[in-house]
Amino acid sequence: MKADYNQILELIHQLSEREIEKLTITLQSEMSSKKTSNSIQKLISKAPTWSDSDFDDYKKARNYINKSRIA
Numbered sequence: 721m722k723a724d725y726n727q728i729l730e731l732i733h734q735l736s737e738r739e740i741e742k743l744t745i746t747l748q749s750e751m752s753s754k755k756t757s758n759s760i761q762k763l764i765s766k767a768p769t770w771s772d773s774d775f776d777d778y779k780k781a782r783n784y785i786n787k788s789r790i791a
Contacts (some may be wrong), residue, residue: 732740770778
């Protein structure tokens with residue numbers, strides 16, 4: 721179903737006061753969730769990352785740890 725702004729308003733005006741309050745809370749929650757998601761995504765995209773040598777060091781250490789557990 722594709723509705724334009726006016727159609728949506730008409731549908732909203734058909735709701736009871738209680739249903740409008742519920743819709744408002746739901747929309748606010750969705751918007752808040754979306755903002756949080758975008759903030760986390762921005763944080764992750766700007767976070768420092770490992771260099772190739774850092775990752776190689778990690779793999780060597782992980783390999784060493786894994787081998788030491790076997791014995």
